[in-house]
Amino acid sequence: MEEVVHAHGHEHVAATHESTFEVTTDDWLTPSGDCIVGIEADRAPADFDDDFVAACRDSEATITVTLETADASQQIRARGHSDLTFQSDRSAVVRTSTYVDDRTVAVGADAAATDLDRELVAALADGADLTFTLTVE
Numbered sequence: 001m002e003e004v005v006h007a008h009g010h011e012h013v014a015a016t017h018e019s020t021f022e023v024t025t026d027d028w029l030t031p032s033g034d035c036i037v038g039i040e041a042d043r044a045p046a047d048f049d050d051d052f053v054a055a056c057r058d059s060e061a062t063i064t065v066t067l068e069t070a071d072a073s074q075q076i077r078a079r080g081h082s083d084l085t086f087q088s089d090r091s092a093v094v095r096t097s098t099y100v101d102d103r104t105v106a107v108g109a110d111a112a113a114t115d116l117d118r119e120l121v122a123a124l125a126d127g128a129d130l131t132f133t134l135t136v137e
Contacts, residue, residue, distance in 0.1 A: 001049070001135070002135040003133070003134045004133050005023055005092065005132040006041070006131055007023050007041040007042070007130045008040060009124030009128045009129075010036075010039050011125060011126075013038075013121060013125045015116045016114050017034045018112050019112050020113065021093070021112055022035045022037065022113075023038040023041045024036055024039055025042075035113045037067065037116065037124055044089045044090055045103065045105055046089040053084070055080070056081075056134075057080060057083075059080055059082050061079060061080030062079065063077075063136050064077055065135075066132075067116070069124065069128040069129060070128060072117060077109070085100075096109045
């Protein structure tokens with residue numbers, strides 16, 4: 001099962017946060033938003049299918065996150081968690097830790113914003129369109 005979110009980059013995408021990365025429905029980004037890689041997302045976790053959410057609530061689930069622009073892409077592996085709520089109507093956050101709040105869509109990720117491919121980050125800083133795909137197994 002998968003969920004696809006379309007967003008785009010912004011000149012302030014820095015991707016330097018050491019434990020998370022985020023895609024938001026907000027239409028702005030300040031330089032302090034160092035985990036945000038995409039803005040103006042067309043969907044938020046609250047919009048995701050109930051079956052997808054249930055699958056992600058299995059702590060044994062593997063969640064693959066794909067960040068893709070026209071010229072660059074990267075896959076990140078993460079896990080599900082029984083406390084995931086997918087209630088946020090604003091942001092989807094992937095975490096390297098096991099911390100969960102209403103924005104969290106995956107935990108235990110093998111990469112944070114600072115680990116993202118710099119070609120991908122540069123494209124996002126230039127405002128590239130972003131496809132953010134979550135696939136649960």
